[in-house]
Amino acid sequence: MKNIRKELLVLILSIFLSVNATSQNKKSGVTDSDIKTEKKAKKKKKKNKKVKLPNIDLSHWSVTTPELNKKGGAMNIEPPEILNYATDERLIPYMYNDSTSGSLVFYSFPSVATTANTKYTRTELREQMVPGDNNTNWTFAQGANMKGKLAMDEVSKDAEGKYHRVIIMQIHGRLTNEQRDLIGQKDNNAPPILKIYWDKGKIRVKTKVLKDLSATGEALLHEDAWGDDDGFNFEQEVGFRKFTLEVKISEGKMVVILNNSEYKVYEDVHMRKWGVFENYFKAGNYFQSRDEGAYAKVKYYDLEVSH
Structure with missing residues (x-):
């Protein structure tokens, strides 16, 4: 059992x-x-x-590249054509999306395609308040703001092993047609009141100063009335990391802000008298070298302008 x-x-x-x-x-x-x-x-x-796109509205920007146009000058593409940059063969080598980082890459190198009054080349945006029109610009009295989030992606070195410099933002002055004719100048170019450089991993700011502080009226309109200041270096080292730059303009005043923590304020007689000019913003990669084999790539993640 x-x-x-x-x-x-x-x-x-x-x-x-x-x-x-x-x-x-x-x-x-x-x-x-x-x-x-x-x-x-x-x-x-x-x-x-992983597929990301930059937060940049290009409908109010034109772009200049290191490519030659049919007239033998630097190629310039305006709205609405610039909106097709991702498929435009003229722009693809110089201005393209990095979809992994969500940035717009600006690539520049020394070429024969330079613009007036410079030996350097650029892949750089130029603000157009009215798309396709360079004759509508703003004054300090009207005010303006530009803010960008960007990073240096790649940049070559010179013979001494130092990184080449790149202008990453600008405010350029412009003569009205009446001012141009008044001083007998052949074009509407006026000096840049602001140049912001990526300089060996740091941010450097250059502006213009009036040579004769007593100058007024027509005398202010001539380019040789203005000289360069000594420049200003922000303390932070941005290197190849992402950073933010903001430029705030109001009557007689210009403020440059790095990473929302460091400020450089310009509020003096030079800024007040600069009010005679119209202005426009520029952003991108204005490469500051003619060395053989030199190049730079600048990434923009965000770029906003307001008035």
């Missing part, structure tokens, strides 16, 4: 173990499949998340 019970117990235990093993195998098989499917879905989702 004991043997029968023992055999029965062994039989029941064997059946239980067999059923449980089958159940576990089935359960394990389903789980493995689910995990694989879930992993694929997560991988696909993660891959899709």
Whole structure:
């Protein structure tokens, strides 16, 4: 009787173990499949998340590149054509999206395609308050703000092993047609009141100063009335990291802000008398070298202008 019970117990235990093993195998098989499917879905989702676009509205910007146009000058593309930069063969080498970082890359190098009054080349945006029109600009009295989030991506070094400099933002002065004719100048160019450099990993600011503080009226309009200041270096080292730059303009005043923490304020006679000019913003990669093989790539993640 004991043997029968023992055999029965062994039989029941064997059946239980067999059923449980089958159940576990089935359960394990389903789980493995689910995990694989879930992993694929997560991988696909993660891959899709990597595709990012810069937060930049180009409808009020034109761009100049190191490419020659048909007239032998630097190529300039205005709105609405600039909006097709991702497919425009004229722009693709110099201005393109980095979809992994969500930035707009500006690439420049020394070429023969220079603009007036400079030996350097650029892939640089020029503000157009009215798309396609360079004749509508702003004054200090009207006020203006520009803010960008950017980073130096790549830049070459000179013979001494020092990084080449790049102008990453500007405010350029402009003569009205009436002012141009008054002083007998052939074009509307006026000096840049602001140049912001990426200089060996730091941010350097240059502005203009009036040579004769007593100058007024027509005398202020001539380029040779203005000289360069000594420049200002922000303390922070940005290197190749992402940083923010903001420029705030109001009557007689210009403020440059780095990373919302360091400020350089210009509020003096030079700023007050600069009010005679119209102005426009510039942003991008104005490369400051003619060295053979030199180049730079600047990334812009955000760029906003308001008036």
